[in-house]
Amino acid sequence: MIDSLNTNVAIQRDSLDPDIGGRITLGNSWDLNDDWVIGASLLALANEKYRNEDQTRKAIGNPENFFSDVARTTLEERSTTAVNLGVNYRNDHMLEIGAYRLNTDESIASVESGTNSNIDPNERAVTYDARIEERELELMQISGQHTFLDTPWLTDVLERFSLADIEASWF
Helix, strand or coil, rough: CCCHHHCCCCCCCCCCCCCCEEEEEEEEEECCHHHHCEEEEEEEEEEEEEEECCHHHCCCCCCCCEEEEEEEEEEEEEEEEEEEEEEECCCCCCEEEEEEEEEEEEEEEEEEEEEECCCCCCCCEEEEEEEEEEEEEEEEEEEEEEECCCCCCCHHHHHHHHCCEEEEECC
16 A cells, blocks of 8 residues: 555656636525525635745855755645525525635745855755645534514514514524
């Protein structure tokens, strides 16, 4: 099983791919009758971008002798998916359910070449570095809003107690 893994992880020079990305959003609502409306939406987006971030670092005390050049390449991949469902009763009661998934992956490769105070200024040290970060967030939320202006029988009861304009929101 170990022999089947890709072991070609060396840093190499290559041209960067162009940035790419896309997004799709779909959604609609449907009137079931005069009282009920349901709705749904879907969002999906993904993008990928490469960046070269080259820099020169110089020491404060002796910048001519102690410096380094850093060649860094970053690949950032992002994706988002969202699904929302909702139901509305007479514009008095709304219930929504949303599910979200966010992913961000970042790969960084760098080569640092230079001198420092620990080595002879005529010798250059080379340091290779690679870092991969993967972040993921999954979230689900249920929320609701309620007014009682046009809810059969309940509106009449609330009006008797002078509570006809009561509202409630929750998540």
